Amino acid sequence: MIVYQQHSSHWGLFTAARTPDGLDVVADSDDPDPAPLLRNIPASLDERVRVLAPHVRKGWLDGQSERGGDEYVPVSWPAAIELAASELDRVRGTYGNEAIYGGSYGWGSAGRFHHAQSQIHRFLNVIGGYTRSVNTYSLGASRPLLQHVVGNDDPIVRPTAWPVLAKHTEHFVCFGGIPAKNSQVNAGGVSRHAVAGHLRRARARGAWFTLISPLRDDLAPELGARWLAPVPGTDTALMLALSHVLIERGWHAEEFLRTHCVGFDEFWKYLSGAADGIVKSPQWAESVCGIDAAVIVGLAESMATRRTMVTLSWSLQRARYGEQPLWAGIALACVLGQIGLPGGGFGHGYGAMAGIGMRPLPYPLPTLPQGENRVREYIPVARIADMLLNPGQEYDYNGERRRYPDIRLVYWAGGNPFHHHQDLARLTEAFRRPETVLVHEPFWTATARHADIVFPTTTTLERNDLGCAKEDRALIAMRQVTPPLGQARSDFEIFTALAEKLGVAAEFTEGRDEWAWLAHLYEQWRQASAAGPDFRRFWEIGRLELSGDSDDQVLYDRFRADPAGNPLPTPSGRIELFSRRIGSFGYADCPGHPIWLVPEELQVPPGAGDFPLFLVANNPATRLHSQLDHGATSAESKIHGREPLRMHPTDAAYRALSAGDVVRVVSATGSALAAVVISDSVRPGVVQLATGAWFDPSAPDVATCIHGNPNAVTRDIGTSRLAQGCTGQLTRVEVQGFAAAPPPLRIYDPPVAQEN
Template sequence: HILGTNEVLLGRTTDWQAIARNAKLMICLGGLAAKNGLVNSGGAGRHDYGVLMREAKAAGLRFVNVSPFQGDTEDELEAEWVPIRPGTDAALLLAMAQVLVEAGLEDRGFLATHCTGWDRLRAYVTGAADGIVKTPDWAAAITGIPAETIRRLALECAAKPTMLTAAWSIQRADYGEQPYWMLIALAAMLGSIGKPGQGVAFGYGSINGMGTPRRELPAVSSPGIRNRGGLHIPVARVTEMLERPGGILQYNGRDITLPDIRMIWWAGGNPFHHHQDLPRLQRAWARAETIVVQEPWWTALARQADIVLPATTTLERNDIASSSRDRFIRAMHQAIPPVAQARNDADMLADVADALGYRDRFTEQRDENAWLRHLYEQWRLTCGNLGYEAPDFDRFWAEGHVEVPPVPIGEEYTQFADFHADPEAEPLNTPSGKVELFSETIDSFGYADCPGHPVWIEPREWLGAKAAAEYPLHLLSFQPATRLHGQLDPGRVAAADKIQGREPVNMSPADAAARGLADGDIVRIFNARGACLGGVRIKPGMLPGVVAMATGAWYDPATPGDPDAMCVHGNPNVLTADVGTSRLGQGPSAQSCLVQIARWEGPLPPVTVHGMPPVVAA
C-alpha cells in the first residue's frame, strides 16, 4: 500500500556497501542483533553480517540503537543506546517529524514530487487535525526518551546522510503497522528514499543476508500452489478460525468467512511453538475431529495429534539448501537411511494423492531425485536469463555446492534509486505511483486500528496501560542464540544455556532486586492468560520494567492436555496475546505482553517434553 512492494521488507534491500560509502548516521529501531545474522531461511553459506557492519563503522557510520536492550547492537559498533518503552516507536517518529516541520527542514520538493498525502500527515503531526501537537515533550511522556534526545536525533537526521531502519520484531506488536509506516514517512520528509545508501529499510539485524551485496537471483525452490477455492487467512489467525466457524474476519479490506475446520493436517512448522496464547490455541485445537501431523520429533505439536506420520530429517533424505539472500547453493546429500518407519514428506503425500486417485498429477511422475534435478535446472534456466551461467545439475551434485560470484568490488545497490532519480519514468506500484503518506485505499477500509496515515494508537498492553498496575513488566520474546526457533531444543547447546532445565528470563538488576531475586532463581512468570517457569538471568543494559525471554523452549504443560496448566519449561507464548496487529495486517502482536514475576516456592516439576509421551493402547 505504501511503497508498492514487500521487497523492502523481505527481498533485496540497500546493501551495506552503499550504506558504508554514503551514509553517516544509521538509526535502528530494535537494534541490529548479531545473533540473528547467524541464521537464514534456506541456510547461510557465508556469515558476512557482522563484518559488513564493522566495515561501515570503520568508514565513519554512526549507529543509534533505539531499543529497550543495549545488547541489541555489537559493542564494536559503539552505538548510542536510546532506551525506549516497547510499543512506542511510532510516537518517537512522529515527534521527530514535528521537529523537522517546526524547523522547516522537511524536503518539500521530494514530498511534492515523490509522495502523496503529505498535507494530511502534516496536519496530524502539527496538531491541526486533532489539537495535539506531536512535540518531543509529548513523545517523551509516552516513550520514556528525554525530549532533548528526540529533538537532537531529528536535527541530526536532517544534517547528515541517514539510513532509517527497523527490525522485523517492531511490527509484531499492537498496531505494529504504524512505526513502519511512520519510518517511511520520516525518510520521505528527509528526501532520502532512493539516495545512495540512505532512506529506509527493514530487517537488518533480523536474519542473515539482509543488506549483503548480492546478485538479483532467486532461490532454488518449488513454485507455490494456491488453494483452488481461493481461501486463505493470515497464519496468525489460526486459533480464531478454529474458534469461530462461519464468523467474519476483516483483513486488508476484505471480509473473510471463516471455514468450519473439522480436520487438521499439519506438515512443517509448529504452531505450539510459534503461535500466541498457547492455552487458547489448545482449547481451539480440540474442536477438530481428526488431527494428522507429519513430524520427525515428539514435539508439542505431535503430542496434540491423533495420527503422527514419522517424517525424515534433513540427514535422511536428499535435498537442496538455497536462499535468495545467500550466494551459495548446497547439495544436501542423504547421510543415513531413514530411521525405522520415517518417510519423506513428499512420499507420504503422494500416497494420499494416490488414494484420492491423482498420484501422477501430484508427483508429475517425478521421484525425489527427479524433482531435485527439475527444480535445480529451472533455477539454472532463470539464472541464465539473468546473465549468470550456473553449472548443470550433475556437476552441482557431484561437487556439493555452487558459489554464485560475488558482486564486484565497488558496485553498490540502493533500493528505489531509479524512483528517486525519475519518479515519472520509474513510478512505484502504488495507486498514485508515489510514496503514500496518506493512503486512500487504506482509508476506504474504515479501520479505526489502521487509519489512512500513520498515527499513534495506545497499545492494548504496554507500560502505560492500566493493566500495568497488576502486571508491571513488559515481556519481549526474542530469537534464541542456542537454537533455531524450537529446533534442537533437546540438544546439548540449548540445554547448557538453561537454568535448572528452564528457559532463562532476562531481568534488569533493578527489577530483580525489587523482587528479592538473584541469578539462577526459578520464578513463575504469569498473567491472566497463563503461566510458565523460568530461570532468572540478571543483565545490565536493560530498561527497567522490561524483561525478555527467548522463544523455542518446547511447550510442556504440567498436566498434558490441560490448557490451564502451567508450562514448566518456559515457553513465553503461554503468556502472549493472540490478537491481530490490526484489521489491515492481522499479524501477530506477541511483543505487546504484560506479566508479573515471582519466586517459585514449590517443588520443581520435571521437564518431560523431551522424552517419549505416554502411549495409550487403541
C-alpha cells in the first residue's frame, strides 16, 4: 500500500510517497501558486549522486595529492567517527578552539530540529566553541549599514505588509525588481505563495510599476511595468539624481527631513556639488547610467505626486560599494517624505523571499538551542577565503581593526560554499590550506569533494521534523517519507556519535533522541504561544494554522506619528542621512553619507576593453541556490548539459553566436562554459548567468568550470571596509564561441576509488 506523507520544503508544502515509478510529489492543495521547484524533490533520492557511506579522501590517508581532485575510499561509521573525533581533539588541544571554523549556511532543510546550522553550532559549542561567521551572502552589506542608518533590520524583517501595498501604493518604483522566481522560496517554508496575487491586486486597482533593472523579467510581464535598464551597478547615481530633482524643484518633504532625519544639510551639499564640484543632476546621471535626463525628471515628478513605494532588491547590495544603493534608496524615500504612510516609503527585499512583507509571528518558533560559543573570533561570512589564505592578516570591518584567525580545521554541515562564494579557483586554493576538512553532505557536491572526511547525511525526506517560518501561518509535521538511503544518518545522529566519543553526549543530547527532541521543542513552543494541542495530537493532525497580528503593518508608522516618543535605535533617534559614526571610521569606500563611487567594473567604459560585457550572476529560477541541481526542473533548463547564458540579440550577432551554442565566458578571474539563449529581455551589453550549477573543474585546460557556475568568473572582494559583504552579482566578461565538443561533466560522477 502506498502511503503519502505530508512534508515541507523551503519552496512549499507537499505530500510524497515512494511508488514503483519513483518518488511522487504532490503540491499542497491549499497553495494558490505552487512552486515549480517541487519537481526537483524526487532527485533527492537519486543514488547516483548520493554519498551512501562514510568516505575518507585517499590522499589524506596516505599524505599525498590535494583536495579537490582526489579519490575517496569508503570506511565504516566507527572508523569515520574515530578519525573525526581524533582530529577535533588534536586541533583544539594543540591550537585551541579558535582554530576550528564552523561553516554552515542553514538552507539544508525547512525543519527546525534538523536545521544543520543549529546542529553544528550546538555541537561545536558543547566541545568548547569555534570561530564563526556573521552576516550572509544575501545581505552582507545591508545589515551592517542598516544598523547605522535606521538602527536595526526592520526594513527587512518588518517592512510594510503586502496587503497594505496592494491597497494603497499608487506607484511601485522597483530598483532591482520584485522577481517572481525568488518569491517561490522562504527560509523555513511557505504554506501559501501569495506575492504574485498581491501584485496583481495592486495592478488591478490601478497602481503603476516602474522596473529599474538590466533584466526585463525582474518584474512579472502582467504588471505592465515601464522598464528602465540602466548600466549595471549605477543605481546609486540614478537615485541621487532623483533626489536632486525633487529638492531642486521643491517637490521634497522639507518638514519630514527636518523632524525625522539627520544629516540633510551634508547630503544636499553633496547633491548640489558644493562638496565636490559635481552637481548630481539628471544630466550627470544620464552620463553615468544611460537613462535619459528627461526620463529621470519625469520619474521624479511621478514619485512626488503619487503614493510611492521605493523597493530595493537584495541584489543591489551584492556588488562593489553595495552599501551605497541601499543608503541612497533610503535617502530618496526620505526626500519624498512618505515613510510611515500606508503604501509609501521604502522596503528592502520585496520578492527576495516569500516571507518578506508578511507579518512575522508575535511568538518564537520551536528551534534547537545552540548554547554559548566561548570563542569570540568571527569573520564576515564572505571573507572565508581571505581567512584561510591569510592567517594573521589585519582587515577592517564595521569600525574595527580585526585579524584573521589561523584555522587548522574546517567543519561544514549544511550549505555549499562552492555555490555561494566567488572566485572558486581561489576558494579551492583556500580549502587546501587547513590540515583537516570535515563535511556533512547528502550529495557529492564540490564541497564534499574538498573534504577529508565525508559523512553521508539524510535529506529532509528521510527524517521527521517540525516545519515553520517566522513569517508563515502554519506549523507542519514533516513526516518521514522514506528510510535513509545507504548508510546515511542525520546530522543529529552524527554529532551524537562524536559527542559520545568526546565524552560530552549528555550535554549535547540532554538525554533525548529525535522524537523526544521534537516533542520537547513543540511543547516549549506551545507554552510560549499558548496555542495548539499536545504533541501527539498535533502529529496526528499534521498541520496547525497559526494566528498572529493583523496584516496592516506599516514600516515606521509610529515613528512618523511621533519621532520623539518612538525614536529609532540610532544615535540620533532618527534616520541618518549622514552618519557621524560611519564618517568617523574614515573609510574612503564608505564615507558618512550616500555617495557615488565608481566600481572597478565601470572604470573601463561599457563595451570597451578585454571584457566589454557586464555579467549579472543572479539567483536561479529553476532551483534554490545549488540545491538539487540535478532535479527535473533544473536539468530541463540546461542546454547540452550546460547552464544557459542569456544575451541580447545584438551582442550575439556581433559575436556570430546562435541560440544553443556552447560558449566560453571569460573574465579576469576565470572562465566557464555555458550555452547561449538569445533574449531581448536583457539589456544590450549585459549577459545573465544564474548561480547554482554544481562547480565542475574537471577540465581546467578548457575552463575553470565546464558546467556554467558564474562564480568561476566573479571576483572575491568585499563590498567595502564597512560591511565586507559579497560582491558576486556583477563582473565584466567576454563571451567567446566554443567550437570543440564540450568535455563531459564529471560533477555527477562519484569520486570513489575503484576496488582492485
